[in-house]
Amino acid sequence: MMLFKKNIALLSIGALLSCLAPVHIHAEENPSPKKNFLIEQSASGRKLYGSSYWTSSNIREWLNSDAKNVQFTNQPPTSAKIKNFSYDKESGFLHSFSEEEYDAIAITKHRVNVTGFDKKSGVHDGGGLKLPLLRYYNPSITFSQSGLVMNHDKYYYKYENDKVFLLNVYEVYNYLQKRGTPLRKNISNEAKQKRNYYEESIEWYTSSGGEDVGSEALLTIDGITEASVRRRNANNSKGIVPAIHLKPEYKLNNGTMAKDLKIGDVLNFGIYNNVPIKWKVINKTEDGYPLLLSEEILDIKPFDTQGDESYAYSDTVNFNKEDVSVIDETYTPNENQKDVQPPIIELLNKELINQTQKGEFTLDFKVTDNESGLDYIQLPNGNKVKSSTFKYTVSENTEYLFIAKDKAGNHRYYTVPVGNINTPSKVLVKSSGNENGWTNKDVKVDISASNQVGLHTSYTQDYRSKYHPIWETYTTYKGKRIKVSGSVELLSATESVDKINAQIGYAYASNKEYDSEYSLVKTWVIPKVIPLKTLKEQGKQTFEFISTVPNDYHSNFEPYTGMNIDVYKKDYKIKWTDLKFELLDDDDFKINKIELPNGKDILDSVYTDTLSKEGVYTYKVHDNRGMVTEKSIEVKIDKTSPTIDFEQSQTEWTNADINIKVKTSDAQSGIDYTILPNESKVEKDIFDFKVYENGTYTFEVHDKAGNVTKKVLEIKNIDKEAPTFSTQENYIYENGKYDKTRRVITIIGKDNDSGMDSIQLPSGEWLKGDNVTFTVSENGRYPFKLKDKAGNINSTSINITEIEKASVSGIQKIEYKLDGAETKGWTNYSEPFFVRKEGLTTITSRTYDKAGNVSKESTRMVKLDKTKPVNNQILIELK
Helix, strand or coil: CCCCCCCCCCCCCCCCCCCCCCCCCCHHHCCCCCCCCECCCCCCCHHHHCCCCCCCCHHHHHHCCCCCCCCCCCCCCCHHHHHHHCCCCCCCCCCCCCHHHHHHECCEEEEEECCHHHHHCCCCCECCECCCCCCCCCCCHHHHCCCHHHHCCCECEEEEEECCECCCHHHHHHHCHHHCCCCCCEECHHHHHHHCCCCCECCEEEEEEEEECCEEEEEEECCCCCCCEEEECCCCEEEECCEEEECCCCECCCCCEHHHCCCCCEEEEEEECCEEEEEEEEEECCCCCEEEEECCECEEEECCCCCCCCECCCCCCCCCCCCEECCCCCCCCCCCCCCCCCCEEEECCHHHHHCCECCCEEEEEEEECCCCCEEEEECCCCCEECCCEEEEEECCCCEEEEEEEECCCCEEEEEEECCCECCCCCEEEEECCCCCCEECCCEEEEEEECCCCEEEEEEEECCCEEECCCCCCCCCCCCCEEEEEEEEEEEEECCCCCCCEEEEEEEEEEEEEECCEEEEEEEEEEEEEEEHHHHHHHCCEEEEEEEECCCCEEEEEEEEEEECCCCCCCCEEEEEEEEEEEECCCCCCCEEEEECCCCCEECCCCEEEEECCCEEEEEEEEECCCCEEEEEEEEEECCCCCEEEEEECCCCCECCCEEEEEEEECCCCCEEEEECCCCCEECCCEEEEEECCCEEEEEEEEECCCCEEEEEEEECCECCCCCEEEEEEEEEEECCEEEEEEEEEEEEEECCCCCEEEEECCCCCEEECCEEEEEECCCEEEEEEEEECCCCEEEEEEEECCCCCCCCCCEEEEEEEEEECCCEEEEECCCCEEECCCEEEEEEEEEEECCCCECCCEEEEEEECCCCCCCCCEEECCC
């Protein structure tokens, strides 16, 4: 018999298990780090636009990480900084790769370009030239990026070891365009869904960063438009196309050894966004390391986030030793070929493109390939010829692209820039309305002659450079005289004006030849320089001069004013008054009369008409050659803004993404397109947009008449964060003392978003509210779960170790008494006894322990019946 009883809660306590993804531990990623420091930047704008510096960039650290949570050395790519394209909460690119796949990726030593700012800070390994940032776009990389082939290893560079990297711009030329591989990359379906992106393609990043007049940018690969390369700020969200080398002895799933892969082979390797990644072999080292480039754009991300300067080294990506070095960027010939040089295209009468031409003229070409031999030449009009000599007639001022392919598969892109044709002037009738005829306002119709170019303006300037609209390229301006006049004055200066000048001139694209290839280079002519010190001391200055456009002129004549200050400085303000640029050497073409749609004649060479009603309007322009130019303009007016509505898949609290059904409509001109919050464009009336986090999302819908409606959607019911909690464990205090045989566990939950819903006890019962208390009387581990109103759950277990076990003092005595047929008062029980009297007897017993405690009384009734068969007694034993 127990002397006293403990209150025990019966619990089923099990181990709390977490389902964890495999974690790869790679010692080479984290050797003893170098002493880190911030690169000094002056006016580079990294705090505003992100950094082109590869080593500690966000994109490098993400690409090379297999961690669940990537650690970033610099400013993390958060949604607060880059909105819809954040990736600070994403797993590393390699997170879903198997251990075997991770180990199969070789550590590659490769060349990345750095800026002059980086060089000054000592973080470069060689090179003596700045990588130029292109200004003129062309399908040929070597034309857009002048001097690339000749100087690619002379630009400021740094060597880095990476498992995953981005190609530099020379590698894109060398391994893609030189092989004739299209530069365009489509966005994977998974990336489009993830980023709410409806366009099929986007520019993709290289690792090549360069600088230009105090600012920096990265080169991206286009391939969508007529451009091959573009320049972008590092915080722009563009395509990510990773590159890797595989170790030669790695065996692919199909049994092929990596060293046996051929250039051009396509294979699956690794996983991203829950699908296998498709790669293409674009080069191969002599010792069998294949270079793989993703066939698709796998994601859209910024290269680096704005907000801070760059650290010299990465805190997380520090591979000690490379498996393969490609710093020489050697081009491997295609299978069963030895020829690595593309055909040579030679313009035999190149002097013609430097002489003013009155009309069309013919270019003579010669193509040679002394190894595998010429396969064909693709002409600018799309035709192909196989002859090593050919002629081509040009009639417009533009760039003409010739592509020669040899029998080994090497391609030469050769662009001839023609900007020297003095084409006749013509009548220009320009409408402010849309090409489809729809408009939301009055339409302005400007009528003039193409030779009526010039500038007359006044403005203030507190920045480095001011470019005015490019002049109409009706003819070449090569060798022509430009008259410039006006006045300039100093309005304010917060720093010294010594050595600061006001500049007046113009810029243009000049035709240059680099290593037997042509290119366009932006060139400035600054005939007039006025010191700000003169303006401060002598006041407003008037100027007038005539400048002859140099013979290397090709196109894009831009009037220019400026000051020799850093790009981001705002310390000086000047004012230009009556600034005029006049073309003195125009031809004698002139408009004599303009016949309006209403039959009225305008006897002037320039006229602007205003159309405010729907209809078709026809203009007839009579010139001094006796010719009549006729043009009809259709006007359809829609001044009603389009509408946009949202249907939200979830309006209650949720821990999941929310799908938004976006519905746009326009009853008249129709919907043209919608600009999404991620700045991409969708040309559908109804579409879906997925929201991953709370915030405001702006949609901008345009109709075909130019009406625009902006609507902001606010999402505030997403909660993906589990509740937090605090705990307390206390002894029970009763009757003036602590009962150390029991403890009370208190759980207090907190959730800042959706709020607390309930807490689960160790017994499995869920209790509503944000706090619970639970009493335990045994040591052990007690699990609890906390749930918020969005369904997020946090788990904890409380380990109780300090409960004292109850001690037993021992039994002192047992007493009993009899009532009924047989009676006896309280008597000490020492041994079993008999009840002998016939009838019903009640036996009552109680127990005393040595501490003086008395148990509750217990009773038992017995009945003795002496009729036959006779039972004379019953034995009673107390326990």
